[in-house]
Amino acid sequence: MFLALKEIRHEKLRYGLIVGMVVLVSYLVFVLSGLAYGLAQQNTQAIATWDAQKIAVTSDANDSLAQSLMTKQTANKVTLTSHEAYIGQAGVVAKAKGQPKLSAQFLGINRDQFIYRKLAVTSGHKPTTARQILVDDSFKTNGYHLGDQVSLGATGGKFKIVGFTHNAKLSVAPVIYGTLRTWRTLSHVTSDFKAGGIVSNRSNFKPKTSDLKTLTMSQFINKLPGYSAQNTTFTFMIAFLMVIAMVVIAVFLYILTMQKLPNYAVLRAQGIPAKVLVTTTISQALILVVGGLVIGAALTVATVLVLPAGLPMSFNVPLLAGVTGGILLTGVLGALIPVRIILHVDPVSVIGG
Amino acid sequence: MPALTLAHVSKQFGHDTNQVTVLKDVNFEAEAGQVSLVIGPSGSGKSTFLTIAGGIQTPTAGEVHVQDQSLQQLAGKARDALRLNKIGFILQAYNLIPYLSVQDQFTLVDRVKPHGNLTAEQLANLLDQLGIANLMKQYPGELSGGQTQRVAIARALYQNPDIILADEPTAALDSDRVKVVGQLLHDLAKQHNKAIVVVTHDLRLQEFADKTYAIMDGRMTLA
Numbered sequence: 001m002f003l004a005l006k007e008i009r010h011e012k013l014r015y016g017l018i019v020g021m022v023v024l025v026s027y028l029v030f031v032l033s034g035l036a037y038g039l040a041q042q043n044t045q046a047i048a049t050w051d052a053q054k055i056a057v058t059s060d061a062n063d064s065l066a067q068s069l070m071t072k073q074t075a076n077k078v079t080l081t082s083h084e085a086y087i088g089q090a091g092v093v094a095k096a097k098g099q100p101k102l103s104a105q106f107l108g109i110n111r112d113q114f115i116y117r118k119l120a121v122t123s124g125h126k127p128t129t130a131r132q133i134l135v136d137d138s139f140k141t142n143g144y145h146l147g148d149q150v151s152l153g154a155t156g157g158k159f160k161i162v163g164f165t166h167n168a169k170l171s172v173a174p175v176i177y178g179t180l181r182t183w184r185t186l187s188h189v190t191s192d193f194k195a196g197g198i199v200s201n202r203s204n205f206k207p208k209t210s211d212l213k214t215l216t217m218s219q220f221i222n223k224l225p226g227y228s229a230q231n232t233t234f235t236f237m238i239a240f241l242m243v244i245a246m247v248v249i250a251v252f253l254y255i256l257t258m259q260k261l262p263n264y265a266v267l268r269a270q271g272i273p274a275k276v277l278v279t280t281t282i283s284q285a286l287i288l289v290v291g292g293l294v295i296g297a298a299l300t301v302a303t304v305l306v307l308p309a310g311l312p313m314s315f316n317v318p319l320l321a322g323v324t325g326g327i328l329l330t331g332v333l334g335a336l337i338p339v340r341i342i343l344h345v346d347p348v349s350v351i352g353g
Numbered sequence: 354m355p356a357l358t359l360a361h362v363s364k365q366f367g368h369d370t371n372q373v374t375v376l377k378d379v380n381f382e383a384e385a386g387q388v389s390l391v392i393g394p395s396g397s398g399k400s401t402f403l404t405i406a407g408g409i410q411t412p413t414a415g416e417v418h419v420q421d422q423s424l425q426q427l428a429g430k431a432r433d434a435l436r437l438n439k440i441g442f443i444l445q446a447y448n449l450i451p452y453l454s455v456q457d458q459f460t461l462v463d464r465v466k467p468h469g470n471l472t473a474e475q476l477a478n479l480l481d482q483l484g485i486a487n488l489m490k491q492y493p494g495e496l497s498g499g500q501t502q503r504v505a506i507a508r509a510l511y512q513n514p515d516i517i518l519a520d521e522p523t524a525a526l527d528s529d530r531v532k533v534v535g536q537l538l539h540d541l542a543k544q545h546n547k548a549i550v551v552v553t554h555d556l557r558l559q560e561f562a563d564k565t566y567a568i569m570d571g572r573m574t575l576a
Binding site: 007269270271274347 | 465
C-alpha cells in the first residue's frame with residue numbers, strides 16, 4: 001500500500017487519467033443501471049403495488065391482460081375469494097381541457113375487491129362512482145388537477161379526477177384506475193364480458209377451466225410488451241461496459257507495470273519480496289477503481305439532481321451493490337494480468353556491464 | 354571467516370554449440386572491513402560475478418557462501434531474505450525508486466524489514482558523513498549524479514548489511530568525484546566493518562582497495 005500510494009501521489013497526471021477512465025465507465029454503468037431499473041419499474045410499478053402472486057387471463061390472449069377478454073360464462077366457472085380481484089386493461093389517450101394529451105393504461109377494477117383496497121391515495125380519494133377516476137401522480141406533474149374532467153378516447157364521455165396515486169405505471173404509461181363498466185366501454189365490449197382477467201394474491205390460485213391460463217406475476221411481467229427485450233439490451237450493455245472497464249484497467253496497468261519493471265528489478269535485487277510488489281499492484285488497482293467509483297457515483301447523483309423528473313431513472317441498493325462489486329472485481333481481475341510479469345521480473349537486468 | 358566466498362564458481366549460458374562460459378573456476382574472498390575491487394573490461398564477466406555473489410543468479414558449478422551460509426541451499430524466498438538482511442546493492446542505474454523521496458527510500462526498507470536497520474541517529478550520522486542530510490525531501494529526479502550516488506550508498510547501508518556489492522559506483526563521475534566515492538567506500542568499510550565488493554573498469558579506484566582482483570574472459574586472478 002505504501003508504494004502504491006506514494007506512486008499515485010507522485011504521478012498524479014498518469015494515475016488521474018486512469019481514474020478518469022474508471023470514472024467515465026462507472027458513471028456510464030451507473031446511469032445505464034439507473035435507467036434500466038427505472039424503465040423496468042415503470043413497466044411494473046402498478047403491479048408491484050397490488051402485491052399479487054398470480055394472474056389468470058384468457059387462453060387466447062397470448063399472456064397479455066390487454067388482449068384478454070373474459071366472458072361472464074368463463075368468469076362464472078371460477079369461484080373468487082377475498083384474495084382475488086377482476087381486472088380489465090385498456091390503452092387510452094387521456095385529455096382534459098387546457099392540458100396535454102397523455103397516453104395511459106386504464107385499469108378497470110371492482111370497488112369491493114382487494115386491488116381497490118390496496119390503492120394508496122396521495123391526494124383526493126378513491127373513486128366511488130363510475131364517472132370518477134384515480135390517476136397516477138405523473139398526471140399532476142403534467143398539469144392535471146383534482147376535479148379535472150378527462151376524456152379517455154372517442155367514446156365514454158368525461159371522467160372526473162378524484163384522486164392521485166403514487167407509483168402507478170404499467171408498460172411505462174401512467175395508470176388510470178376506474179370501474180370495470182368503464183373498461184367495457186373503452187374496450188368496446190358488451191356486458192357479456194366480465195373483465196379482462198383475474199388477479200390473485202394467493203400463490204396456489206389456479207382456476208379449473210381451460211378457458212383461462214394462470215401465470216405467476218414474474219411470468220406475466222416478462223410477457224409485457226418489450227419488457228424482456230429492453231432488460232436484455234440493458235444487461236448486455238452493462239456487461240459489455242464492465243468487460244471494457246476490465247480491458248481498460250488491465251491495459252493501463254500492464255503498460256504502467258512494463259514501465260516500472262526496471263524499478264521492480266532494483267527492488268527485487270535489494271531483496272524486496274515479490275509479494276510486496278504484487279500487493280502494491282493490486283492495492284493500486286483497488287485504490288484507482290474505488291476512487292473512480294466514488295467520483296462516478298457522485299457524478300451520477302449530480303446527474304439525477306439535474307435530470308427532468310419524468311425521466312425513468314431509479315436506483316436500488318442491491319443493484320448498485322452488484323454493479324459496484326462487478327466493476328471492482330473486473331478492476332482486480334485486470335490488475336492480476338500483469339502479476340505474472342512482476343513475479344518473473346529479473347533483477348539481473350539492472351546489473352549491467 | 355570471510356564475509357563472502359566464491360569457490361570454483363563457473364557459469365555457463367546456452368547449450369551445445371551456443372554454450373558460452375562466462376565465469377571459469379572463479380575463487381574469491383571478501384573480508385569484513387575491507388574493500389575488494391574486481392576490475393575488468395566490459396564483457397569480462399564482472400556483472401555475472403556480481404549477480405552470483407549477491408544470490409541473484411546461481412552458478413553452474415562451484416559454491417557461494419555468505420559467511421557460513423551456502424546460497425545453493427537456499428530457496429527463492431530465503432535467498433530474498435538473505436539479500437534483504439545481509440547484502441546491500443549499489444547499482445549503477447535505476448538505483449533509486451523515482452517516485453519515492455530520499456526519506457521514503459529509507460521508509461520503504463523499514464516497511465519490508467522492520468528490524469535491524471540503522472537507528473535514526475546512525476542514519477543522521479551517515480547522511481552527514483555523505484553530505485546529503487539536506488536532501489531528505491527531494492526526489493531522485495531532482496538530484497545531481499553525485500547526490501544520487503551518495504543517496505544510493507546510504508540506501509544500501511541503511512539496511513545494515515554485512516556485505517555491500519557495488520556495480521560501477523563511479524560510472525560517469527569526474528576524477529574528483531571518483532576520489533570522493535572511493536574514499537567514502539574505504540571509510541565505510543573501515544568504520545562500519547563492512548565487506549565492500551566493487552566491480553568496475555575504473556582503475557582510479559585501485560588506490561582505495563585493500564585487495565584487487567582482475568577478471569578477464571571469465572577468469573579471475575588476484576592482482
